[in-house]
Amino acid sequence: VGKSQSFQRVLREAMGVANTDSTVLLTGETGTGKELIAQTIHNLSDRFKNPFVPINCGAIPETLLESELFGHSKGAFTGAHRKKVGLFARANGGTIFLDEIGEAPQSVQVKLLRAIETKEVIPLGTTIPQKVDVRVITATNKDLMKEVEEGNFRKDLYFRINVIPIHLPPLRERVEDIPLLVQYFLTKFQGDGSSGLKGILPSTMSMMLEYDWPGNIRELENRIERALIFSKGSSIAPADMFPEKFETSGQEEEVDEEFDAITDYSTAKASFEKRYIISLMHKCKGNISQVARIAGRHRPEIYKMIRKYKINPRDFKSSE
Ligand SMILES: Nc1ncnc2c1ncn2[C@@H]1O[C@H](COP(=O)(O)OP(=O)(O)OP(=O)(O)O)[C@@H](O)[C@H]1O
Numbered sequence: 652v653g654k655s656q657s658f659q660r661v662l663r664e665a666m667g668v669a670n671t672d673s674t675v676l677l678t679g680e681t682g683t684g685k686e687l688i689a690q691t692i693h694n695l696s697d698r699f700k701n702p703f704v705p706i707n708c709g710a711i712p713e714t715l716l717e718s719e720l721f722g723h724s725k726g727a728f729t730g731a732h733r734k735k736v737g738l739f740a741r742a743n744g745g746t747i748f749l750d751e752i753g754e755a756p757q758s759v760q761v762k763l764l765r766a767i768e769t770k771e772v773i774p775l776g777t778t779i780p781q782k783v784d785v786r787v788i789t790a791t792n793k794d795l796m797k798e799v800e801e802g803n804f805r806k807d808l809y810f811r812i813n814v815i816p817i818h819l820p821p822l823r824e825r826v827e828d829i830p831l832l833v834q835y836f837l838t839k840f841q842g843d844g845s846s847g848l849k850g851i852l853p854s855t856m857s858m859m860l861e862y863d864w865p866g867n868i869r870e871l872e873n874r875i876e877r878a879l880i881f882s883k884g885s886s887i888a889p890a891d892m893f894p895e896k897f898e899t900s901g902q903e904e905e906v907d908e909e910f911d912a913i914t915d916y917s918t919a920k921a922s923f924e925k926r927y928i929i930s931l932m933h934k935c936k937g938n939i940s941q942v943a944r945i946a947g948r949h950r951p952e953i954y955k956m957i958r959k960y961k962i963n964p965r966d967f968k969s970s971e
């Protein structure tokens with residue numbers, strides 16, 4: 652979803668490369684839709700009937716990543732009880748999506764480069780290369796050029812995967828898409844349920860347009876899902892969408908609950924005054940002079956309050 656120029660550009664680029672076998676590098680912050688675009692490129696290509704195989708290179712330990720990608724033979728290493736078909740082989744005829752490629756360790760980087768260049772993989776424990784016909788799409792939220800300069804990422808692999816770069820803009824740079832996305836997710840989470848669809852208050856929308864969305868579209872999606880669960884009214888209020896901005900400490904929350912039932916100012920003030928005096932009476936074990944000192948009030952005023960709220964100083968005398 653998106654009508655902003657920057658997003659339309661992404662879509663045009665994705666459509667343009669779909670029917671080539673060029674390697675694509677998707678860049679962009681977390682949650683900007685890299686995986687969605689990778690899947691879109693695959694779906695638009697003539698490989699769409701064959702598998703789209705995603706793998707997150709950052710989520711798998713180095714020792715396992717290689718056998719995940721390329722497979723291994725039975726007995727290739729301790730624990731390799733049976734032969735394993737790698738993801739490249741499983742994606743045959745389709746697309747492999749190497750997510751967080753910047754996290755791939757150097758040892759795997761070498762083998763990836765080889766696999767892309769020769770269109771062959773060598774499963775661990777074997778010497779016989781296996782032909783694979785796989786389109787490679789990669790993604791990263793790191794600055795790979797910087798990783799290359801710092802020696803963490805192989806330059807040759809960088810140039811090999813960066814044939815067609817597509818950059819996904821962060822949500823704060825495509826603010827005009829927010830209302831569309833909001834509508835999209837509101838419908839997604841409520842179905843087209845005919846009875847009473849929840850909307851969003853204009854004040855909530857203003858805050859959403861101002862917010863900088865560090866988690867991008869994923870964050871927007873999650874916030875809407877949560878707001879729908881927590882909102883009590885017929886529309887989503889700012890506090891439902893951004894509870895952390897309206898949060899109060901535990902103690903204040905208790906007071907808030909009590910104040911919920913009170914509407915006019917004088918009742919609210921009296922309620923506070925009573926709680927305040929009772930708490931001081933506890934602290935001072937019923938010693939009026941001390942209460943007056945802490946409160947910064949004259950004793951007659953404290954006496955007046957005690958009478959007003961029917962507080963008995965003796966109740967606090969021996970209280971601990
Ligand atoms: N243009 C869009 N329209 C609707 N939903 C979108 C769009 N872009 C992304 N999403 C949704 O936002 C969520 C995050 O997208 P995705 O997983 O593709 O992000 P990512 O860039 O791969 O993030 P990460 O770097 O954290 O893996 C997904 O649920 C996806 O469906």
Ligand SMILES: [Mg+2]
Pocket residue numbers: 685686750
């Ligand atoms: Mg992703």
